[in-house]
Amino acid sequence: MLRSEFKLLLDRTLSPHLFKDYAPNGLQVEGKNTIERVVTGVTASQALIDAAIEHGADAIFVHHGYFWKNEAPEITGMKYRRLSALIKNDINLFGYHLPLDAHPVYGNNAGLADAIGLTVERRPLQPHLPLAEAIGVIGELDQAMDAHAFKLRVEKAVSRQVLLEKVSDKPIKTVALCTGGAQGYIEQAYQAGADVFITGEVSEQTIHIARELGIHFVAAGHHATERFGAQSMALLLREEYGLDAVFIDIDNPA
Template structure:
């Protein structure tokens, strides 16, 4: 597949024009014209690039790419080494941030919601279509205790989680937004959720959870955002016959 056709394909799948994002979505570093082997991952770290080189990849697809707003624009140090490795090995880098969070079937939020078996899903932002919403609210088939739910989340993300249990109420209505979305906890409470799941936690988040009486789980930024990159690798392989593989460069954060 030609590089230009690959970007058109990704844009058709992920619809980046719908989002006002913090970094450019699409092709970020240009490589070879023909793309057959693709590595997907969460973040375009040096370790992921090195793994892509070892895999003889033509392209790398990530959720966290480069050129974030307000960052130092100079290509020096760590940024130089990463970009130099891509250019030296003629590897294309594609980054999709909010579009990969929000995709209703392939996205990070959808993946976590699927893993938890959430039904009757709506967007976390009232009135926003679910395909454009940053976050999901859904329901479990039946209420579960807080301890049961904690184990469900840990099974879904593959690690222990921080769980602030604020009362004895059972959990059925679940709000989630992967990554660094702890600021949405008040919105989750206003949507009537029993619990809010995200990746990170801030000091004030715990106080909000206690005072608004909504259980809170911080399950890891990286751990909650594996879903989209993994789903994209499977989709590109199964639907378009590309040699696509997800490589997980783990992070405890």
């Protein structure tokens, strides 16, 4: 597949034009013109690039790419080594941040919701955003469950231990979630009527907010909650477009 065709199918799927993001979405580093073998991953770290080189990849697709707002512009040190490895090996780098969070089928939030067993409601966690641009989701469990039992379900979904702040004996039925570093949305989760809010990270103030509002809180890991989108895109590229696409997980405890 030509690079231009590959970019077009990604843009058609993920609709980056809908989002005001913190980094450019799409082709970030140009490589060879023909793409047959693709590696997907969460972050374009040196370890992922090295794995892609070993795999013989023509392109890398990630959620966390390069050229973030307020990033130092100089190409030195770690940035030089990463870019140099991509360019020397003629590997394309594609990064999709918020569009990959938000996609209702292939996105990080959709994947986590499916793994937990939620029936997702068609209303945004961020009510000020159009539904297509909202990255958080609200869903319902088939049956209400105890917070500790719910914690075990989330741990199974993300394959790691998670932090639970159980604020009461209230069972969990309505779930709000937003993957990654979205702990700041906890008040919106409460206002939406959720019994629990799940995200990747936790800040010191998050626990106080959970306790004072009376909403259970789960921090399940930034990396762990954002593997779903890259995994889903590898499956899509492989099964729908016939590309040799594989997800490579670079472990990160954060």
